[in-house]
Amino acid sequence: MATPRKNVTAGIIMIGDEILKGYTQDTNTYFLCRTLRSLGVRVSRISVVPDEVMTIAEEVASFSTRFNLVLTSGGIGPTHDDITFEAVAxxxxxxxxxxxxxxxxxxxxxxxxQEKLVQVPSTARLHYGTDPETGVPFRFPLVSVRNVYLFPGIPELQQRVLGGLSDLFRNEGMQFHLRELYVTLEESSIAAILTEAQAHFGRRLGIGSYPDWSSNYYRVKVTLDSDEEAAVEEAQAYLSAHLPPGSLVPFVPNAVEHAGEAVYRLAQSGSSQRPGSRCRFSTSVASPPSQSWSSF
Known part of the structure; x- marks a missing residue:
């Protein structure tokens, strides 16, 4: 029996003066959005707030009523400006x-x-994850209150935690499908076609258009995104038929990296390429790194 389709939404709250002041480059937002989407969760809103108890508390209270899941990032360490536990309480x-x-x-x-690490809201729950690579349990748990999950802001720790607790957030009833197309024409010259395509498919599919001025191989990356695989296939066929002949080109992002990985896999397999045979490199979206959190 197939798992019923279910729409699960998430709101992400990034916490820290260092982000708002430009002292720290935020990589956690990209990681969380990408990982949650791979788990079938639709990220609906992202907010960045300063290290102020009242501001964080108001945002958490608002997000918790609007989204199924709320993930906060940062502010759970041992120093004076780590105030997320207090704000959530x-x-x-x-x-x-x-x-x-x-x-x-x-x-x-x-x-x-590290005494401050033990002071949490009275209704807090603790979640002990296990490293999926080693099977070693994490020594420190993830804290949650209601539907709010309080993640560390250190990127390496955050990735380990979510990697080891992904089943907490996995939505079995939803899978998102993405197809990327690369076009050699300027964005303005294909705008009308993309508009017509979006109108044709409506809410079944999202079409994104992203110019790349640095590439000498293509001008626009077009994304087709849907929770229906058939819609993605149909949209690719539609654009292939409506875009000018020859404007769609094959392109492998990070080709050198993927080629190296393919060669390594080939070497590990012990197989060899016969003279005249062709080596085919396949690409896939890599899962986020997951390491043992046993050291924390």
Missing amino acids: QAFGDKLQPHPELEEAVRALGGTG
Whole structure:
């Protein structure tokens, strides 16, 4: 029996003065959006807020009522400006209190100055993930309150946590399909065709158009995105028929990287290419790196 289709939405709240001031380049938004979409979750809104308890609390309270899932990033460390736990407690009328399991985890980590890590909202839940590569359980849990999940802002830690707890967010009833087409013409010359295509497919499909001025091979990348695989196939056929002949070109992003990976796989397989045979390189969207969080 097929899993019923279900639309699950998410809101992401990035927390930190360093992002708003331009001191830190935000890579977490890209990672979270890409990973959640691969899990069948539709990211509906992203917000960046400063290190202010009231501002964070208001945003969390608002997001929690508007989206199925809320993910916060940052502000859960041991220093004075790590105030996410306090803000989330205020958002839901909770009190901050030490959690026995977190106290034990902090003792296991050793060192000093980490007392703040154990003070969480009174209704907090703890989620212990397992490294999918090694099977080693993480020593420190992810904290959540209601439908709000509080992630560390350090990119490496965040990737490990979500990699080890992906089943918490996986939406089995939804799968998104993406096709990328590369066009040699200027965007203005294909705008009318893309507009007609979007009108033809309506809400079944999203068509994106992204000029690339740095490429000497193509001018526009066109994306076809849908939760219906058939719609993506139909849209590709539609554009192939309506765009000027020869304007669609084959293109493999990061071709050198993919070629290296293919050669490595070929070497590991122990097979060899016969004279005159062709080596075919296939590309796929790589899963986010997932490493053991046992060191934290």
